[in-house]
Amino acid sequence: MLQSNYPGKYLEASLSEGKFLAPLRDARKPQIKALLLSGGGNDLISWKKGNASFSPIFRKGRSTTSPTDYLDAANLKRALQDVTRSLVRISDKLAQANANELPVLLHCYDYIFPKRYGPSPLKGTWINPQLDAIGAPQDAGFRKRISGELQKSWIQAYRRTCGQLGWHFIKTQDLIKNRWHDEIHPKNEGFYDISSAYWQLLHRLGILPSRKVTRLTTPDMNSPVR
Numbered sequence: 001m002l003q004s005n006y007p008g009k010y011l012e013a014s015l016s017e018g019k020f021l022a023p024l025r026d027a028r029k030p031q032i033k034a035l036l037l038s039g040g041g042n043d044l045i046s047w048k049k050g051n052a053s054f055s056p057i058f059r060k061g062r063s064t065t066s067p068t069d070y071l072d073a074a075n076l077k078r079a080l081q082d083v084t085r086s087l088v089r090i091s092d093k094l095a096q097a098n099a100n101e102l103p104v105l106l107h108c109y110d111y112i113f114p115k116r117y118g119p120s121p122l123k124g125t126w127i128n129p130q131l132d133a134i135g136a137p138q139d140a141g142f143r144k145r146i147s148g149e150l151q152k153s154w155i156q157a158y159r160r161t162c163g164q165l166g167w168h169f170i171k172t173q174d175l176i177k178n179r180w181h182d183e184i185h186p187k188n189e190g191f192y193d194i195s196s197a198y199w200q201l202l203h204r205l206g207i208l209p210s211r212k213v214t215r216l217t218t219p220d221m222n223s224p225v226r
Helices: 011-017 041-045 074-097 129-135 140-165 188-204
Strands: 033-037 104-107 169-170
Touching: 011 074, 033 074, 041 074, 074 104, 074 140, 104 140, 104 188, 129 140, 140 169, 169 188
Parallel strands: 033 104, 104 169
Antiparallel strands: none
C-alpha cells in the first residue's frame, strides 16, 4: 500500500507531489487495484482562510432560524469549483499514466458535528471556531444545521464530479452516530464502519484481499541465536 498523505494535507499538494503516480507506472506492482482519495476536508473548510478567523465560505449573520445566513453562497461555489478542479486534474494525471481505467474511490465524510471536543491538536476543531468568529448562535443543533447545509453542497459537487469522471462516490453519511474523536474524524469503531463501506464497494468491483496468508509465529526463546 502506498501512503502519500499526512494529516491536514491538501488535494493540491497530493496533486503536485504526484506520489500516487510512480507505482502505477511500475510494471512490477500489478497489485494496485484501486486509488482511494482523501475527502479534501481541509481544502474546503479552510478555503482561502490564511490567518483570518474564518474562511470566506462563511459570513457573519444574524439569523437564529436560517443556517444558510452564515454561508456565502458565491464563495462556497468558487471553493467547490477549486476542489473539484483538483479532482479533475488528478484524473488527467491518471490518464497520462495510462491508469485511467483504475477504479477511483472518493468520500465526503459523515455529517460534521461542530463543537469543542478537547484541546487542540489532540482534538481537532476546524468549523466551530469559525462559527464563533461569524457570530453563529451557540446552540449545537443550529451549528450542525450550518455545517449540514455546507456539506449538502459539498456532497452534491462530489457526486456530480464522480459521475463525470467515472469514479465511485462512497456514501459515508449517517454511519458514525456520535462516535466522534473530533469534528471530522471518528473513533476507531466509527472508522471500522467507514472502512466497511469501502470494502463492500471493492468487493462488488471484484477487488478482493489477497489469498496469501503470512502466518506469524512466536519465536522460541530457548532456540540458539543464529
